[in-house]
Amino acid sequence: MVNDLFYFLIFPGFLFAAAGGGILSWFDRKITARVQFRKGPPFLQPFYDIIKLLAKETLVPRNSAKIPFLYAPVFALAGATLAAVFILLPAFGITTGFRGDLIVIYYFLTIPSVSWIIGAMATGNPLAITGASREMKLILSYELAFLLILAAVIYKSGMTLNVADIIDYQKQNGPLAASLSGILLLIAFVFCIQAKLGMVPFDIAEAETEITAGMFIEYSGFTYAMVKLTRYILLLVLPSFLVILFLGGFRWNGIGILWSVLKILAVVLVLTLVRNTNPRLKLGQAMRFFFVGMNLLVIAAFVLSLYGL
Amino acid sequence: MGIKDYCFKKSLWVFHFGGASCNNCDIEILDCLTPRYDIERFGMQLVGSIKHADVLLVSGSINRKCRERLLEVYHQAPKPIVVVAFGACGCSGGVFADGNTFNGPVDQIIPVDVYIPGCPPKPEAIIAGIAKVINKKAG
Numbered sequence: 001m002v003n004d005l006f007y008f009l010i011f012p013g014f015l016f017a018a019a020g021g022g023i024l025s026w027f028d029r030k031i032t033a034r035v036q037f038r039k040g041p042p043f044l045q046p047f048y049d050i051i052k053l054l055a056k057e058t059l060v061p062r063n064s065a066k067i068p069f070l071y072a073p074v075f076a077l078a079g080a081t082l083a084a085v086f087i088l089l090p091a092f093g094i095t096t097g098f099r100g101d102l103i104v105i106y107y108f109l110t111i112p113s114v115s116w117i118i119g120a121m122a123t124g125n126p127l128a129i130t131g132a133s134r135e136m137k138l139i140l141s142y143e144l145a146f147l148l149i150l151a152a153v154i155y156k157s158g159m160t161l162n163v164a165d166i167i168d169y170q171k172q173n174g175p176l177a178a179s180l181s182g183i184l185l186l187i188a189f190v191f192c193i194q195a196k197l198g199m200v201p202f203d204i205a206e207a208e209t210e211i212t213a214g215m216f217i218e219y220s221g222f223t224y225a226m227v228k229l230t231r232y233i234l235l236l237v238l239p240s241f242l243v244i245l246f247l248g249g250f251r252w253n254g255i256g257i258l259w260s261v262l263k264i265l266a267v268v269l270v271l272t273l274v275r276n277t278n279p280r281l282k283l284g285q286a287m288r289f290f291f292v293g294m295n296l297l298v299i300a301a302f303v304l305s306l307y308g309l
Numbered sequence: 310m311g312i313k314d315y316c317f318k319k320s321l322w323v324f325h326f327g328g329a330s331c332n333n334c335d336i337e338i339l340d341c342l343t344p345r346y347d348i349e350r351f352g353m354q355l356v357g358s359i360k361h362a363d364v365l366l367v368s369g370s371i372n373r374k375c376r377e378r379l380l381e382v383y384h385q386a387p388k389p390i391v392v393v394a395f396g397a398c399g400c401s402g403g404v405f406a407d408g409n410t411f412n413g414p415v416d417q418i419i420p421v422d423v424y425i426p427g428c429p430p431k432p433e434a435i436i437a438g439i440a441k442v443i444n445k446k447a448g
Contacts, residue, residue, distance in 0.1 A: 029349075038347040042319075045352050051316040052363070057387040059360060212357030220360035220387040 012088035014081045014233075021232030022046035024268050028235070031272045046232065050225050058221035063124035072119025073219065073226035079111025080233040087241050090164040091250050100161040105241070106150060109196065112230050113139050120215035131214025134283055135205035141290035142195040142202075148298040149189050153245050156181070156305050167249035175248035180309045184301035186246045188294045190270060193238045195290070197231070200275040204283050239267035317363065317389070318443045320352040324362030326382055328413075329405075330369025333429040334396040338366070346432045348439065364391045364442065370398040370405035371413030383419045391442050394421045395435075397428040 007013055025046045033040030060066055086105045089095050113135060120132035154161060156176055157169040176182045195202040206214035216227055243249065243263045250260035281289065327335060341348045342355065356362055359382050371379060383392070394415040397403035402414045415421055422445060425438035 033347070033349060037344040039350050040347075041349050041352050045320065048316045048319040048352055051312065052320045055313040055317065056363075056389070059385070059387050208357045213361065216361075217358045218360055224361060 007085055007089065007094075008081065012092060012094070013085045017081065017084035017088065017233040017236050018229050021229075021234070021236035022050070024235045024239075024264070025232050027265065027268055028272045028275075031269060032276055035273070035276045046228075050228060053225035053228065054222055056221040058223055059218075061123055061125065061218050064218065065122040065124075068118050068122035069218070070223060072115045072122065073223045073230065076112040076115040076119075076230045077226050077233075079108050079115065080230045080237065083108035083111075084233050084237045087163070087237055087244065090167060091240055091244055092252060093164075098162070101163055102150060102154065102161050102166075105163070106147065109234075109238070109241075110139070110143070112234060113196070116215050116227070119219075123218040125218050127211045127213075128215055128217050130211050131205045131207075131217070135215060137283055138195055138202060138204060138286060141287040142192050142294075145188055145290050145294040145298055146192045146196075148295065148302065149185050149192065150245075152181070152185055152298060152302045152305055155302070163244060167244060170248040175246060177246040179305075181301040181304035182246060184297055184304070186242075188298050188301070189242055189246065190267075190274070191289075191294060193242060194271055194274060195286070196238060197234055197271070199271060201278040201281050202286055203280055204286060207280060210280075235268070236264075239264050239271070242267055321363045321391070321439070321442065322354050322356045322361055323364045323366050324356055324359045324382075324386070326365060326367045326379060328367060328369030328371045328375040328379070328398070329410075330396075330398070334368035334399075337429040337432060337435065338368070338395075340432045341435050346436065348436065351439065351443075353439070359385050360387060362386060362390065364393060366393045366395050367399050367415045368395040370402055370408070370411055371415060371418065372408075372410040373412045376412045376418055379415070379418055391422045391445070392419055393423045393425060393438065393442065395425050396430060397426060400424045400426045403428060 009015065023043075023046070026041065026043055029045065030040040060069065083105055086101055086108065090101075117132045117135055117139075120128040120135075123129075153166065153176065156179075157166045160166060160169065170176060177186045198205060206216060211217075216224065219227055240250075243260075247263055247267075250256070250263070252260065325335070325338060338355075340346060359365070365383065365386055367379065369375075383390075392415070394400045398405060398413075399415050402408075402411055405411050406414075423438055423441050425434055427434050430438070
């Protein structure tokens, strides 16, 4: 029991994931600034932002449904933290998880988006509701591709539903990305992560210049700090998930530590560069991209992996 | 100075309220985000929603229609908030001060903490004004 609480609150869970994700979010902003020939924010900027938001006043709109509005960010944070625990525990090799934890992770990764939709719908703000309906359509479009990728990964790693077994398989047979089908799956997975994180080509739900902040427009102070923390945690968790599934997991001894950190930074770098070199897609374009493009790509990869390529 | 104030001044998020502006101030504000001046160095960001803002930047002359909107936006802002009157029109009304529809200046509607005069203010003047905001919070 004490161990579980420790896992949830401190080490691979809340504190660690939030701190790691904060550093990654600084990395993301710094790279963005360097791409635009700017200097960029200081290293502790994400932590300043969070502490400032925690100290500010929290406003509740008069016409909102108060309980869903205030609890949605809490559920989102809890979902992201649980996903962090289930993904990072096997990554650190602490426990081996249980049979089928891949499916549990898939559900936990959906919880933040769904709770944000509920919270945005509860505000009564038309822009927030627009953002929420866009997010809903975006979920519908990328989740199928995401699920197909997981299915292909399960097939390629010898029909196991256990994250720890997938890591072991890659330790014996080389990373899954080291094959043609693996590379195709990796490309599709990067785009799914991009959509899950709401980064620029797919930031339709919170389009800053169009519907101002979309789903998060009414959140202020403490509640917005929780939204930010959830995004930091997802920014650590989803690239780690990619590394676990495709790039052979992490190794936490000697030079392996450096490699592990570099793998995560490389994935975030790819995400940031995609975000900086692409304009925002329209909703229809994003749906077509996932429904037609990504699904076909993943199915092609699946067929290739049936032939052992 | 406690950690709360320190973090507040390290991470000022700016909401831009454009009154009946001639658009010149808006361009100078965007100039601050460009590589030459880059106010993100100080942790500043332009945000889209007043609910996320720490600084309410008011530019342009305030006419009768803007007045109600400005009051509404000010009341919706989470406190503490720093109000900055921006440009000649924001500070005093500028050339519109004698106009028929003029209903400002900003400091007669909401309490103003910092004035940044100029028509439009240079980006250097904006950064000097930002330094004033930071020192005001510190002092």
